[in-house]
Amino acid sequence: MQLRFYSSARHLYRNILKPRTPIPVTAKPPCDIFINHRGTDTKKTIAGLLDDHFFRMGLRPFLDSKNMKPGDRLFEKIDPAIRGCKIGVAIFSPNYCDSYFCLHELALLIESKKRVIPIFCDVKPSQLQVVDYGTSSAEQLERFSWALEEAKYTVGLTFDTLTGDWSHFLNTATDAVIKNLVELEAENSCKKSTYIVQARRERR
Secondary structure (H helix, E strand, O other), rough: HHHHHHHEEEEEEEHHOOOOOOHHHOOOOOOOOOOHHHHHHHHHHHHHHHHHHHHOOOOOOOHHHHHOOOOOOOOHHHHHHHHHHHHEEEEEEHHHHOOOOOOHHHHHHHOOOOOEEEEEEEHHHHHHHOOOOOOOEEEEEEHHHHHHHHHHHHOOEOOOOOOOOHHHHHHHHHHHEEEEHHHHHHHHHHHHHHHHHHHHHHHH
């Protein structure tokens, strides 16, 4: 089953998702997937494994520790990556809501109207709540709470790092990402076709 999954996923990417025109060597490849996560909880486990798994499948993930170097300014690298990505993978963990950066990234993903696939890792959706530590403004807290609620009511995946099957989870998560990427590609192609038809009619 796993070999069949890998073959199918690679076929979908090569024939549907992979850019039809080669990317110039000087151009930086676009980001397919932005991985939103709490580093202290998941960077060395689920986030890092997903990044590596996506990369091996031929996708282009963005994980801060892999795509940034010393001297890079956080918002100057992360915000454009979010706006330029196709899909966001939000990994919710016990200490996720303690991070301003996690909540900012999530809010920007939602505001940018990106598809977000939630992964609830060692935490239930009902346990996620924005807490006021006195470091964020009322507007920021409202923005974060709104984004969190949007993500909590989106169908996602759950995983228990102690008892879960890692191999099955990685395959399931990759399958979910690829299916969403295929759907987005189909939607974009349909929009382009409609635009071309309308343009031709206007010229007549």
